[in-house]
Amino acid sequence: MRKKEMIAMLLAGGQGSRLGILTKNMAKPAVTFGGKYRIIDFPLSNCINSGIDTVGVLTQYQPLRLNQHIGIGIPWDLDRKTGGVTVLSPHIKGEQGAWYSGTSNAIYQNMDFVDAYNPEYVLILSGDHIYKMDYAKMLEYHKKNQCDATIAVLEIPIEEANQFGIMNTNQEDRIIEFEEKPPNPKSNLASMGIYIFTWSVLKQALIEDNRHNDSSDFGKHIIPSMLEDEKRLFAYRFRDYWKDVGTIESYWKANMELTKTLPEFNLYEDFWKIYTNSDHQPPQYIAEEADVQTTTLSEGCEVYGTVYNSVLGPGVLIEQGAFVRDSIIMANTIVKQGARVERCIVDEECVIGREVVMGEGENIPNQARSKVYDCGITVLGDNTTIPDQVWIGKNCVLNGETKYEDYPEGRLESGQSIILEGVKK
Amino acid sequence: MRKKEMIAMLLAGGQGSRLGILTKNMAKPAVTFGGKYRIIDFPLSNCINSGIDTVGVLTQYQPLRLNQHIGIGIPWDLDRKTGGVTVLSPHIKGEQGAWYSGTSNAIYQNMDFVDAYNPEYVLILSGDHIYKMDYAKMLEYHKKNQCDATIAVLEIPIEEANQFGIMNTNQEDRIIEFEEKPPNPKSNLASMGIYIFTWSVLKQALIEDNRHNDSSDFGKHIIPSMLEDEKRLFAYRFRDYWKDVGTIESYWKANMELTKTLPEFNLYEDFWKIYTNSDHQPPQYIAEEADVQTTTLSEGCEVYGTVYNSVLGPGVLIEQGAFVRDSIIMANTIVKQGARVERCIVDEECVIGREVVMGEGENIPNQARSKVYDCGITVLGDNTTIPDQVWIGKNCVLNGETKYEDYPEGRLESGQSIILEGVKK
Amino acid sequence: MRALGIILAGGKSERLKDLTDHRAIAAMPVGSCYRAIDFSLSNMANSGVSKVAVITQYNSRSLLDHLSSAKWWDFGRKQGGLFIFTPFLSNDNAFWYRGTADSIYQNLTFLKRSNEPYVIITSGDHVYKMDYNKILEYHKQKEADITIVCKNMRDGDVSNYGVVELDEEGRMKEFEEKPLDPQSSTISVGIYVIQRTLLIKLLEEIMPEGRYDIVKDIIIRYRRKLKTYAYMFDGYWSNINNVQSYYQTNMDFLDREVRGLLLKQAPYIATKAKDEPPAKYNVGACAKGSLIGSGCILNGCIEHSVLFRKVFTGENSHIRGSIIMEGSYVGNNCVIENAILDKEVVVSDGKQIIGTKENPIILKKGTVV
């Protein structure tokens, strides 16, 4: 087997519960972004663009969608004879099976996989963030400084530093201390959860740590114990776009930002393409009577109505007289004639009935989950049907094939939810 | 997504404990056969040769070796954009995770996967048998008889029928009764564990059955309940080579049979090739002083000694003066100068020291596991090292980097074992 | 599978002018994101034909690039595959293909080594969707030697096609290429089904006589000796053979029905993945009755046009009734009407390019105006 200098291990296990109904049936890395992409496309594309052709994707929560999306890695050129992309689920070893109980525990359970490629370095990624990064440059930095571990960090406003894992470094950016959410931060260098380890050092640390911890975590256990052992850990400063889209509001904002004339995050660069599995969607068609502005539109959309300031996924149909503004509409959803959708997130395969009005009224936080849905955005889970002519307020959550009878007097007031069980997937 | 008429679900979960040390680190379907193949190659090759290009492999026990072997399916032409081969491990769904608790339970847990291809028929296979079979013909039979399920059966000697699942049929081979290991068998049609189901019928049955059984099994639950519901189940008679290699003796015999001039099982047919993942092994070299007869030899072997009546895997080195007879030597093993190996099974990556003698002496069953090792065959697990000049008897089991000190007076008597922990993999 | 496929993609057409200067007709961009050959290839794959040969000659580079991986159409490597045959030099052969039949004859080993009973021959420059299994069924049911797919053009002009006369049973009586005085409105669309062994036999018969054309030297010449039946096809079918038909075929995609039939209904047409981001409509963008490719950035107005991938249009620009291919750039305040802009054309600010529907202006690949 050909030896690989560096392979990547992508932690795609996160449930992302603050994304509410959007992660009901899938892990956070499988959530769509920018219309046609899924979040995991960004680290995967970064890998192949950085010349890394071997990626292990660690997953255990609802992996079907992710498995289907990744397939054998064709869209990312990761369908390789040696290496390529491999989805690693928990498995029975010896007598018993074990779920992944922490970030570094997941790597510990897959040491055999890593060893099979006999790499010198291992890149640890998470599948939760939107960014473009050349990991080859980070590896150069790692080698130049003869590091045992290199941690990518972001310079954040010092007043937010108490919400992050903070690296305290000396002048040459060698890490001398790591503090998880420090009340009195000494530095503004926040860990991005992107690590390069010299594999022999990490392997040692994982084996060692497994003796003490059942649920071993990079931030909580591995990094601190390496610092204790006076290993060479360096901070690698990243100064480009990097976004955690972990809440409904941040997710919505990051999408909306793409529709600007000059968005901060540029998807249109030829030399750093983001790849995705886009099936065989036909081209998009904009009808005579349509009006589309400040909008990002994916393949296979057909627009007969009006769309402003929105992000549409592949295969969306906006019928005549429908009006969509400030919204994210995901793949294959239909917005029927005369419907009005404002400030909504509509997941895949939904149907919004004729003359429905969504996203109006008062901004009352969701009654059931006020921390998740509180920014005036109404969210529809996948495969939701909204009957004709109902009125839906703000911060509502809907899922399932709802009927007109489900709406008292044809209305769902702000902050209310309708979540039906037994939704087909 | 393109609709598939029939997809295959391959149950590769079996631990195969009667194969002893051979399945210590891997599931039975990953065990090698005929030198260069692994058992799972046979059903996988049958699939692509029958025109089935979508296969789900269900596995949970030690899947690493199997995963590495299958990769993305390149050797079987199963690296497809739509379909191809997918390894399906257990996963967390909703709140909890669940291991596969029975054959049909494993299918139940992966109904989403099947539904994604919207097939009319599902072929259920096991990864435990050596055979060539055109599943397309079985499907024709299924369609012709408008079956709900078709079960492949073998006509066995009636006196052995009490060890099998037996199908009692009417004149047109419609199954009227199924008996698991009947004391007084009424028929000699044994189930081969190969089923074609009309998917809509099976899906219904799985959902129904899951209400009552936590660990649902095809033979114990699904087939009997379908018969009760008067579904159309037919027996499909298979009359070609079919071998369960589930014990050390049957495994050894089936391999030895391949070395005959005209073996019953023909690997040399061009129109029904068996594909396998064979890496990049160089050609085999037979030295001036070598003597090789009645032997099956894989790529990359180098033979300087004598080999009679044996099956050698890829990359095996037989040094000068070494003598191998009636043995199975798996990939990359080295038999050093002057060693004598008779009636042994030597797993991958072993080293047999100089002038070692193995497989002589009395035929005493193994003391620790007399039911597994009782046919005079000595077995070495993978990555075993035998020091120079020791003597090893029959029915011995060895694993690990053994030292001369491990052998009292340089001898391991028949029926004894040396199994060292912490073997590198 | 019961049949193997041959896609003839060798042709060049003077009538496509500059557009085929650097590409084979089969590689002509169609419908915002496809190449012409995608339709035949997808028809093959969707009909379950797993072994397909593409025979190409003129400007084969453009096709080879498009076909560099069989992945996109999901052809395999072992039980089938996508085979691409270009002419080659050898000791006893230094000819370019001398005709459609010759191009198959020069690759006769491909036919001889196969064991599928039937061969489906089609052309890489047709836009249509067809289940070849139905033709095979018809072929077997009629016990035909050759089945040719035909279409009734009704009142359309057929003088540019091969016109066939049929008896009541559908058997071909006469076949005339580009007749001055057409005797029927039924044309052959250039799709044939024939037994593999018969095709080999016919090719070996006609080659020594210096005959190299499928239509002239097999279909017409053997019309009385062989049982040739016509399978009538009634769906959308278009043949790209001149600028006008190329223009019209693209505009046809603006019709909801044609688009639905060809693109929106399963089975789908596959093409090489190109990995463009979504299209972006900025403030002031105004698209009406148009197809827009991925990765386009629109600031101006687009009406009744087909835009391919990565087209940029500047503010206050007006594009009407035009085809704009991949990577072209239209500056601010431009007017483009009834034009075909090949790939990577640059139209600088304020320029006007105005043709007519009957005679669209063509700007060659890479032109800077």
Next chain:
Amino acid sequence: MRALGIILAGGKSERLKDLTDHRAIAAMPVGSCYRAIDFSLSNMANSGVSKVAVITQYNSRSLLDHLSSAKWWDFGRKQGGLFIFTPFLSNDNAFWYRGTADSIYQNLTFLKRSNEPYVIITSGDHVYKMDYNKILEYHKQKEADITIVCKNMRDGDVSNYGVVELDEEGRMKEFEEKPLDPQSSTISVGIYVIQRTLLIKLLEEIMPEGRYDIVKDIIIRYRRKLKTYAYMFDGYWSNINNVQSYYQTNMDFLDREVRGLLLKQAPYIATKAKDEPPAKYNVGACAKGSLIGSGCILNGCIEHSVLFRKVFTGENSHIRGSIIMEGSYVGNNCVIENAILDKEVVVSDGKQIIGTKENPIILKKGTVV
């Protein structure tokens, strides 16, 4: 990656006689299971060169088949890939390649569209193992314009090679093709490293002058204008250019050291997967000092020979010092000495085929004796 690769596989050689009747030299079977080009391709892949063009012309079919999937060498499609360039017809081009430089020039867009700083040019008919990164390092360290890989042949005959004279620093002073009176024992093995932009410039300079050859029109002609350095290579290297060298190269694999170097040590040489079963030695089989391919069934004696895949040898047959290619059949009681049996040759019972080491008998593909 810092370099892209070009493998010249266009050549044909009269001196390989019937063996290249139906195949390119680069497609010559070597060492029981390889094709000659596998060595260059694997060197590229193993050196991390992910974008490789194979330029081929004569009998390209045999190569296209071998290279039909880039999978076996693990080239990708997006950041790199395996590109195969055959000659093609277009409006302004209907030439076969007129020389090595011309064959690259006709594919100049490939060079222009790439952004790797260096180009490694090699040939498809050489058998060797090399880490091209070392040459790149040398090239940069010397600040060379061109680096040519050279080998000291010591006492060997060099009159058939390009012979170079170097100064103490390794810079090339003179280069003479097949000299009558060689001035040194150092030869060029036909592997070059050059900056991509310089190569483009040179090609555009020499083409209008009607110069088409890399060695004659670039290396030699520009020897005083450019800084050309020699990288000395000391490993096994063999060039298949006539029957004798083809025979010898295969026999070299019987040497444990050569085999160890080329085949047994990582990085490995990859080839197209063929899916044969293991070889089978029946009672009475007797193989000595030989390479045996997968799927062979042996009943007779084989000494000092190289057998490719799926060869059958009958009882009491004796094969010595011979090369037997894929699918050949040797009956009972035959004697074959110093012969080269091409693919699918059938030798019936009792036949004797005896050549000499200096002049092995060649049986053409498919011959039945």
